[in-house]
Amino acid sequence: MIFHGTEIRQSALTLLRGGANNADVARKLNVPVGTIGYWKHMDRAKRGECPGKHDPKCPRCDDRELDAGTYAYLLGLYLGDGHISHYSEHRVPNLMIACTESWPGLMDECEQGMRAVFPDNSVCRVRRKGCRNVKVYSKHLHCLFPQHGPGKKHERTIVLEPWQQEIVDAYPWEFIRGLIHSDGCRITNWTTRMVGGERKRYEYPRYFFTNVSDDIRRLYTDTLDKLGVEWALCTRNGNPFNISVARKASVALMDAHVGPKY
Known part of the structure; x- marks a missing residue:
């Protein structure tokens, strides 16, 4: 994967905002036209210029209602087999939970849990050898899973935030089940x-x-x-x-x- 610097991205946005089309900007800056299209879309969405589109609300940032019991279950899954990936500053982070093929019911519950906690976000399954990764993409994953950080979980401190502990105290069996x-x-x-x-x-x-x-x-x-x-x-x-x-x-x-x- 090729990563393009901030200066190139800003030059592309300047040209796009000036009326240049995607193909011309791609040729001028030697950047794939798909990347130019993605930058243009994200820039327009950020400025509220995408009709019918909206950024999904976050329970932490926007006080959206949270399915707390399902969140406790999903938190348990995350602490065990979950990982948050963020490949670059321009990509939406994704929460990935590895589920073995031996337990199809577990995969179903994991996917249902993600859809309940992130009702406005896309959820998918990615096949891997012997398992499937259940994934959800959201800009607010770090808000809901502040335990995320560099390195392996056992190599860093894992402590629940007070608001997370309140949820676990209210739904302890869901947390244990996860x-x-x-x-x-x-x-x-x-x-x-x-x-x-x-x-x-x-x-x-x-x-x-x-x-x-x-x-x-x-x-x-x-x-x-x-x-x-x-x-x-x-x-x-x-x-x-x-x-x-x-x-x-x-x-x-x-x-x-x-x-x-x-």
């Missing part, structure tokens, strides 16, 4: 016991949440504590990044509000 749907699972464990001199096999359900970020794991366990769900740190393969929920009453709570992926 985290489990991204970096968690429900499995069936088994063990054996001697009963009357005979060894018998017992099976029991268990939830795991695995994330390398200490901060994200803490957000998960702090929310579990508030919900009365008992959990334990579980080291697997030498990695202390796993949170286990195995107590019968706690698993029953998780089943009632989260359930297995599908």
